[in-house]
Amino acid sequence: MTRLSKVPLTDHPLTRRNFLIVSMGAGVAFGFAGVAIAALDPASPDQQPPAPGVEPSLWFGIDPEGTVTVNIIRAEMGQHVGTSIARILADELEADWSKVRITHVDSAAKWGLMVTGGSWSVWQSYPIYSRAGAAGRIALIEAGAKILGVSPDACVARNGAVVAGGRSVTYGDIVKRGEITRVFTPEEMEKLPLKPVAERKLIGKPVEEIDIAAKINGTALYGIDAKVPGMVYARPKMPPTRNGSKVVSVDESAARKVKGFLRTITLDDPSDTVPGWVMVIAESYPAAIRATDLLRVTWTAGPGADVSEKDIQDRSVKLIATPDAGGVLDTGGGDTAAAFKAAKSSFEQTYTTSSVLHFQLEPVNALAFEKDGMFEIHTGNQWQSLILPTLAKALRRPESEIVMRTYLLGGGFGRRLSGDYAVPAALASQALGRPVKMILTREDDIRFDTIRSPSVQTLRMAFDGAGRVTAMVHDAAAGWPTQIWAPFFMPKGVNGVPYDPFSSSGADHWYEVGVQKVRAISNDLANTTYRPGWLRSVGSGWVNWALESFMDEAARYLKLDPVAFRLKLLTGAGRNAGSAPNAVGGAKRQANVVRLAAERAGWGQKLPPDTGLGLATSFGQERNMPTWGACVARVRVDRKTGMVFVEKLTIVMDAGTIVDPDGALAQTEGAALWGLSMALHEGTEFVKGRAKATNLDSYTPLRMADVPELDISFVESQEVPVGLGEPATTLTAPAIANAIHAAVGVRLRHIPIKPEAVLAALKIKG
Structure with missing residues (x-):
């Protein structure tokens, strides 16, 4: 039996199987503006932009139907981090939980440090999202009071609406009226009153996890699911050492006999992330696997080739x-x-x-290609802020021209903090001039593991x-x-x-x-x-x-x-x-x-x-x-x-x-x-x-x-x-x-x- 409880301890039986920082002038940290909410899920290419609404802050938006979309910069790898962070904001905002949505955003400088690790996510997010929600609640109450013709002191926010006596106006209707104009300075944000613990409705309470349905019905997309038209597949021929290996010769003769084999690429990596890597390119992943097994490569090994655990x-x-x-x-x-x-x-x-090895369920993978002057990397990653500079060095292009599209992770556990696996896919795509999807086999994944x-x-x-x-x-x-x-x-x-x-x-x-x-x-x-x-x-x-x-x-x-x-x-x-x-x-x-x-x-x-x-x-x-x-x-x-x-x-x-x-x-x-x-x-x-x-x-x-x-x-x-x-x-x-x-x-x-x-x-x- 597994038992969850608090002290005082109450048993919970389970079987064991079973803030846009608006640049409206110096010092403005939180403002409301009538803009389109542009945060989309890149893994859902058919997703339509939401109706114009308001972005009270960098961290969330509200559309005319009252739907609250919370922007999440943390990676989702089974821990429901989006739900945890969303409920922090929604509780202070007094949102209707049934109308709360989350979106895991792409890499961009405006998000600041994007990292999921060290058990930091909720701890670091709590002061940011709670104040964003509190500021939103205050601004909505003021706008709602104006619509209702009463003093803000006569109003309260409750379940996605501003209420005054027997009258109310929903957040969606407030957004439609465009009455929200309140701006907060950073100093005001720091002093915002947060809810007393006794008034919390979502924090610490049982609520439905927002992402469960998609994970169960198969619509949730992981990095390994990413695809675009015209892409080819790649698998690396792993060098004998993690560092310093150099390719001496490549023999493709046996690999060419595999139907679907296209070519090999010996990577030139200025970032020195994947020295000695030879990528096998094929029309399908099975072909890439077979051809890689048949490929013959001679290397000069780097340091450590004779090093043991002892x-x-x-x-x-x-x-x-x-x-x-x-x-x-x-x-x-x-x-x-x-x-x-x-x-x-x-x-x-x-x-x-x-x-100790990671052995996460989903082996590391990445889809890379250039589109409209931007180099896109589609993959699951725990620390976008760390790998972007490395990608910029490897691709010899500005970091501002590289974007990492966000996907769910089939296990991270620290392996996807480094993001090194994005580099070979990006280099192969750059050399080939077309989208390349690289997937490592289990054995490749372990040989490349950051143990x-x-x-x-x-x-x-x-x-x-x-x-x-x-x-x-x-x-x-x-x-x-x-x-x-x-x-x-x-x-x-x-x-x-x-x-x-x-x-x-x-x-x-x-x-x-x-x-x-x-x-x-x-x-x-x-x-x-x-x-x-x-x-x-x-x-x-x-x-x-x-x-x-x-x-x-x-x-x-x-x-x-x-x-x-x-x-x-x-x-x-x-x-x-x-x-x-x-x-x-x-x-x-x-x-x-x-x-x-x-x-x-x-x-x-x-x-x-x-x-x-x-x-x-x-x-x-x-x-x-x-x-x-x-x-x-x-x-x-x-x-x-x-x-x-x-x-x-x-x-x-x-x-x-x-x-x-x-x-x-x-x-x-x-x-x-x-x-x-x-x-x-x-x-x-x-x-x-x-x-x-x-x-x-x-x-x-x-x-x-x-x-x-x-x-x-x-x-x-x-x-x-x-x-x-x-x-x-x-x-x-x-x-x-x-x-x-x-x-x-x-x-x-x-x-x-x-x-x-x-x-x-x-x-x-x-």
Whole structure:
């Protein structure tokens, strides 16, 4: 059973199978004008422009029928992000939900940063869309009052209409009358009164997801569905290395025998995104597949052709042992070396993780062509703002002449943050002078994957004579995706060395541990062997694995209960007190979810033999956007086979205001199960510069039969809504490892945890 609840907790049973910123003058940030709403779905070529209406802001429009169209800049990949954002605006606007529509907009500079990741979407959208809705409501009330011949103070907005006593006028009729003239300055926008929580009708309430019908009836279009007349198909012949490969020769003789084969194109890529790529062009995709298999290409391999997983991990170990390597995070200062020297005792452990692949259901693909002076890229993408400059460099044309058309994503999970797959399609189309649709096979997709780097982490903790924690050091080494893809996102550490925040977030935790030092180290060998990528988990996905495994071990070193030990350190004092607007309550809120999860899971109860409970907690990612969470895993270990059976996951999340309860549940379920999958099943290794596993016959994620009982709860809160797409992912692996120790007394410090590792640990223990 899966249970969704808030605290106070109410069970919700489910089976487990089952603002245009109007340039009317400086300072005008929100205005109304009678213009046509031009935001269309590019994936629906037969869609007709809507009737002229008003665009109260960049973020939404209202037509004469009262239909509210909300513009969404976030990618939809199954999380119903459009519904979540639309309900934020619609609630403040007092719109009729049955007349609310969403449109996922194309890339354009006016939208600002277009990125879907890091569990940022609702958190970053909430202040923008809520104020846009509030401004719209005020302007509509003023216009409606004028039509009704009363004072605005005598009116209220309700369900898509302005009401005064027994009389009313709908939003559509107000738009038809053209009475809306109100303009707000940025300062006025900041001071707009938002609804009291008690008056919310959509936020936190059960409503129908706007996009479900299209997904069910097949009308929803994904990138792989994109097509235009006259297009041809392409598949790449993958080079031996991700970086630096060069084509020596191409032999088409066998490929020419395939009916439908047209030609090959050796890509010239100024952006160096796809070095050594040869594209096979054909009239159909099956022909492109067959011809590519028959194509013979000789390359000079780039760096990393002889690199193995062990080489990468050995490099991390060496870097951790180099005192001045890496960037040091700001954790409040203090001399950790002196603290360890003065300590009565200390404790140290090292934790590792394997390479992890994305394996999203829809392999990466892109349709590219030039039309009316614009180069169009039709594809599903999570970070349009990131790939557009790369496309401009590759195509040798201004970014203003490139547009990315938006489609649904058949899975993103961080793979579609880079958008690198748009480059080869665009280059092939440019060289051929016609539309090219590139689709990667599953094996191609994995060879081109931006994998989650393997990692090595060493943690140390110092104690005084009374067992009080006086210092903590955390060194984390791995390949850095942000260094490769978005170095402008990297802050400088207190030692002046830039670091990847998405490879260290979580290590700057909310525990009170005396003086603290976190060192984030870039594995240069990993970065040159392949292109590390982000993968669903908030931050790196490996940091909390080490941190929460270590906290459990430290508790047992002190002979303390792991829950009691964590609660003792989550004091909410000093830098861990939290602050407005996003981290009100600080570590005390984290302590609360730990306490609730433990109580709900029956912490301390007597369990059957070889069965144990393990707890892990996290704040999700950035300290300025914490999503407090705790998970208790109930695990049974088979001593004969080494098999680990996860029987139940009890999860309590505090994400502030829950905007979309259904979406919050689905997001937490999916995140937790992915974390479980990476804990016990997922993982590959690098052999001669390539991932060993290339398909699901050798890479085996969690199967349905292994899905445990889920008990998921949300703390009832009026605080700012923060992210829920990923935080639960980082909770499950350490909770499982901690539960294994509780069950059979062995400690596993590498994920995935395989049966043979369990057996080996049991043998050593025995």
